[in-house]
Amino acid sequence: MTESFGPLSPALVLIVAGLLLPLVRGWLRNALFLAAPVAALALVWLLPLGPGLVVDWLGLGLVPLAPDQLARIFGTAFGIAALAGALYGQSQENVAEKAAALIYAGAAQGIAFAGDLASLFVFWEVMAIGSTVVIWSNGDTRAGLRYALIHVLGGILLFAGIAAEVSASGSVALQAVRADSLGRWLMLAGILVNAGAPPLSAWVADAYPKASWSGTVFLSAFTTKAAVLVLIRLFPGEPALLWFGLAMAVYGMVYALLEDDIRRLLSYSIVGQVGFMLVAVGLGSELALAAAALHAFAHILYKALLMMAAGAILKATGETRLSALGGLAAAMPLVTAAMLVGAFSLAAVPLTAGFVSKSAIMAALAADHAGLFWFALTAVSAGSFLYVGLRLPWFALFRPAGKAPEPRDPAWSMKAAMALLCGAILAIGCFPSVLVPLVPEISGVAILTPDHVLFQLQLLVAASCIFVMVLPLLRPRAGSTLDVDWLWRELPRKVLPAWARFTRPGRAALAVLEDPVRARLSAFSRRFAAELVNAANWRTGQIAFWATTLIAAYVLIAAL
Template sequence: MPAWLNNPAVLLMLAGCVLPVLPYRARMVVLLGAPVAGLVWLWNIPMDTQTHMALLDYSLVPLRMDGLAFTFGVIFHIAAFISGLYMVHTRSRLEPAAALLYAGSAIGAVLAGDLITLFLFWEVTAIASALLLVIRGLRDAMIVARRYLLVQVGSGLLLMAGAAIHIEATGDVAFNHIGLDSPGGWLIFFAFGVKAAFPLLHNWLQDAYPAASATGTVVLSAFTTKMAIYALARGYAGTELLIPIGATMTLFPILYAMLENDLRRVLSYSLNVQLGFMVVGVGIGTQLAINGAAAHAVTHILYKALLFMAIGAVLRQTGHVRATELGGLARQMPWTTAFCVIGAASISAFPFMAGFVSKSLILSAVAHEHWPWTWIVLTAASAGALLYVGIKIPYFAFFAPNDQIRCKEPPRNMQIAMGLTAAACLLLGFFPTLLYSILPYPVDYQPYTFSHIVTQMQLLAFSALAFWLAWRAGLYPRPKRAVHLDSDWTYRWVLPRVGRVAERLYRAVIGKLGGGFGQLTALGMARLRLRYDGTGVMSRTWGTGWMVLWVAILLVVYLLAYY
């Protein structure tokens, strides 16, 4: 078998390519069967396996299996299966195909052992994920898809340029630790940072995820950002610059999440916060911290998918996703309500929930390496999750007063997908060794100590009290029908106005100088026609003698210049 075919990622990508031509039942078998088969394949690949193939003068490694790749490969396959199950009811041919192609390319990226293979899969993820936006067909989604694709392809161009510089300078194509001091290191760092949604590079996330369909958003939430976390862990572990970047990521989106009316945008902002925990773990760079970042990527994919699935079910059944238009659904959608509460408890890091056992690893790593202010920031952000997600999402979607909406539970497949994901959040919370067993490094850690549990419960209790007091005092922001801009004001507000001013200046200059420009242009065109039109000197057929003469003249000029 060729080396590039000996990869479970190719299985999912091929399944995505053939899926649109199959009848409905066969499509669903492929949609669910490909991730299961890929996971079994991945699980049976021995550690430290590498496959090689030649490309020009380089030896590529399309598959490199180690602990870090295994962790992300496992959760990506599970995410592909869960999101596929969630969309079984859809009759679309293209959305499931794009989802499999997207998942397969993300798996290919985490299994890639060289920069060239990484770049190829990096670009396929950009195209496949943009398709999930285009498929919806709405005008707003198309506009968002163009912006999204521009950002994602820009990340790929940075990666390509950085990889080219790195390979040219070192002669090495291997994707191992790079660091900022390496040739091309900064370009590759920013390429990863774009997809990891670093501060000021993050607005594509809040733009794109709410613009996809209810099923497409679940797929989008799982792969791109976590693929970037993997790439940072592989190439920039221990880079201390990541620590303040990650700490900033955990704080600045909180206000926007509290202000936001669209609940899927709230979840998108909260996704940014959770990525900050992972980025800090990568910046710390110890085995405990890398384990924490990988563990939090696993649990985050699960509980964030669960929250997006719950809100997606609400959107499908009611047609609404804004907090000001929802409420009163707990009795009509009891199972969806319960699943949403489990997801909210997980992201808030309640003990015996998946988020608790992964955040504890990162916080312990930060404390062990003596970053006290970073520990305070992460602890505050962890407690704050209860304010802007843990309470806000379930309350406004399901418990706020509203007797105007009549609906029922979503299709059975959506309920099963949510149920399995909720069960996974509980299972990993009660039995953290299941999670710790697939992490990159051996884990000797106990999250359920008396101090951990008491400290976290105190933080959650104070957060709940703060929410209640702020709500009663009118200090907690009430959802409003408004668009809240953060750094995206640069292209939503500033750039359009700069463009309009530039257009007026251009028209004014042309109006004043138009006559002179017109005469100059006409003179230039006349001279060009004199030489190059059908009767011009450059269009004539020249005799052989003249051609030989000019060749001799050019040869003499070349010889003189050479010597």
């Protein structure tokens, strides 16, 4: 049965507020910027769990609002991030960024509550537009363009996969599947682009640090975690995700250890922590999927807090390079506390939210006897403490200052937002049982038991000893880190001129074939033109294939 109107969606509240924001001024604009996330977060909990609103569109049953337990988990995390980000960004004067940030957050809520593939895709594309504008609003058009092109590619792959899936099944239902057909592999590939999976992981560290001091807080919360949510819904237990996740975890740790810029370091760590989530999704058990959702929840909180601390340093000093900072702890005590709480949570220090969520992931791995992944992620977790719990605070905050910039005190709203997230992270870490109503699957996981806490502390002490021994090697150095995006951003510029000179004789020899090839292409074009003129019916799969091929080729060429 089709309903003409249903419960109000959290996505609609944020998107409408984002569209209205440029039309109001002064205190009313700031009030709307803060009130919209509050209303959306309230709706996440007021919506009754159930099948949701069904809309009949061209014979397809669309479900744009389908509240369930998973939607409530991610909707709560997205709502807290939007609220904290809006509070943190109260002093941001760029109205385009504020409006785009609300639309971006609203699209993430739309993905969380979407109950069909068509609604999911619409919000997916709105999220890409909103996040691109957040980056562009800081003035870096090239970084925004590269970000947009990557997400256009991901959207094309997702659309082609959805079209193939709908053509094969005749349904737009959002349900768990296996990557056992071309269409489903295309869907999986499109989602993995947004998750920051290799070989396209570099877009995260390339784009996020180019946003403003406040825009990066929003960027850190939504895109990659929305991808994790969709993977939980569509591809639970997909074996390929185990290996993608492990590769991301190692990649994020290695590049974060090498990075000089704080916000790039934290962006690389986003990829690494999403890798933990993908391993859990690939495992596929009930506990593993709940642990992936819980780690996404915790990650949104502590990564937003870390980006807030980095943004406060940037705004106060105009600098985010570790090699140019130092001695800020005494001058910025609240920022120091926020960075330490966020860093310790990322590194799974006991009594923090990250310790709770990583304990659930490790328990799921142990229960499924996934020994390789358990040991690998344990090692990566120790490495995380090296780069974010020791290296980052030591060089940015505690080492004796050389010519460090003179800091300015952050605005009250920035302090309030950091205090809010610090409180949430510590409350979850000290009282994990508060999460059981939200994620009941973790009720049997041993978290604050003496043996588990002792094991984690031993791991952290070992990492600290390694840090002291290799400190000279971890010293930040100014410069850029060579990443895999060099292969398509710089290598063609170096290779193509030489290749043109090398192939010049061959091109002259092949010129004699130009006329026959041109004749065949002309016949091919006439045949397809005739099909268009005669209104011939093309198969959906054929349309999806050619659209994907042509647009993907355009995106790749433009990215060069």
